[in-house]
Amino acid sequence: MNRHIGRADTHIHTFHGKHGDSYLSPEHVAEIYRQMNLRMLDKRRRLARHVIAITDHDTLEGALRILEYVYRQSMSEQEIYPKIVTGEEVTSLEGHIIGLYLKQHVPDKMSASETIAAIKEQGGLAVAPHPFTLLVLPFVGFGGEGMHYKGVGRKIFTLPFDAVEVINAPYTQTVANYWTKFLLAGYSVWHGKKPFAVLGASDLHFPVGATAYTKFRGTSPEDLYRAISSRKTKARGRAYGIPTLITGYEQCLSMYPSLVERCAEKKLPGLKSWDEMVPSNILNAIQYISETRGHPRRYLHQHVAYAARISTMLLGL
Numbered sequence: 477m478n479r480h481i482g483r484a485d486t487h488i489h490t491f492h493g494k495h496g497d498s499y500l501s502p503e504h505v506a507e508i509y510r511q512m513n514l515r516m517l518d519k520r521r522r523l524a525r526h527v528i529a530i531t532d533h534d535t536l537e538g539a540l541r542i543l544e545y546v547y548r549q550s551m552s553e554q555e556i557y558p559k560i561v562t563g564e565e566v567t568s569l570e571g572h573i574i575g576l577y578l579k580q581h582v583p584d585k586m587s588a589s590e591t592i593a594a595i596k597e598q599g600g601l602a603v604a605p606h607p608f609t610l611l612v613l614p615f616v617g618f619g620g621e622g623m624h625y626k627g628v629g630r631k632i633f634t635l636p637f638d639a640v641e642v643i644n645a646p647y648t649q650t651v652a653n654y655w656t657k658f659l660l661a662g663y664s665v666w667h668g669k670k671p672f673a674v675l676g677a678s679d680l681h682f683p684v685g686a687t688a689y690t691k692f693r694g695t696s697p698e699d700l701y702r703a704i705s706s707r708k709t710k711a712r713g714r715a716y717g718i719p720t721l722i723t724g725y726e727q728c729l730s731m732y733p734s735l736v737e738r739c740a741e742k743k744l745p746g747l748k749s750w751d752e753m754v755p756s757n758i759l760n761a762i763q764y765i766s767e768t769r770g771h772p773r774r775y776l777h778q779h780v781a782y783a784a785r786i787s788t789m790l791l792g793l
């Protein structure tokens with residue numbers, strides 16, 4: 477019996493995704509998690525990730541690239557990187573569905589049950605990410621055209637999912653996460669059984685915010701597969717807040733020109749324009765924080781006013 481308890485992050489995006497909504501190259505993702513694992517060596521074990529899954533929108537490309545990148549490192553270095561699971565976040569007609577342990581691309585725009593069947597046919601695991609995401613999104617101005625953030629909602633209880641994300645880390649998901657846990661607790665009490673494994677995942681799109689993870693027995697991808705199949709996982713961590721969001725966008729702002737160049741060079745779907753990617757209220761926040769940084773006292777009243785503005789924005793007032 478494996479005594480080690482591992483941590484996994486099963487929902488990460490690179491800029492190979494079809495909606496062009498991640499700022500991270502596969503190499504950058506690998507380095508982010510390598511850094512977390514290095515810090516683990518300093519005994520901050522909470523930060524370690526033994527297994528990560530790359531789940532770009534409607535393509536396996538990013539997952540394959542990161543595998544190749546880690547494989548090119550020396551053997552001793554490879555030990556520090558997390559083990560990689562190849563996956564995809566598939567846009568089904570009824571919302572996003574993640575396939576983990578995929579060998580082949582799963583087509584988009586199929587029904588949810590067809591998508592799940594296509595994932596399982598190749599031995600993959602079907603996961604419902606952020607199932608109730610739209611609970612909050614109308615208030616914060618996302619969603620809209622394409623509904624890139626759509627979840628499958630209550631179908632988590634009727635379709636044969638192997639796992640469901642009960643913690644999805646982006647700041648917009650706090651309420652939706654609680655709603656998923658609440659419904660799941662009700663279902664489990666009523667039916668006397670757990671319908672699927674539970675996962676915590678970062679849905680990482682920029683360099684910070686890997687604040688949610690899944691605990692499982694063992695440390696390898698095979699151990700994680702077994703833990704999910706037998707519904708013996710634990711979702712841990714939390715959704716991150718506005719300060720993390722702003723730090724993330726600040727870092728992206730400095731990376732952005734070189735990323736655009738790189739995407740054009742590689743003929744990738746590319747990144748959308750900065751204005752389109754970042755809601756104007758966040759842009760204002762970045763500008764504001766850059767201006768006031770280093771003068772915390774002088775700008776205290778403005779910090780308070782700003783916090784109030786963001787709170788009202790989040791509440792949809």
Ligand SMILES: [Zn+2]
Pocket residue numbers: 565572605606624625626
């Ligand atoms: Zn999604």
Ligand SMILES: [Zn+2]
Pocket residue numbers: 487489565605679
């Ligand atoms: Zn995602």
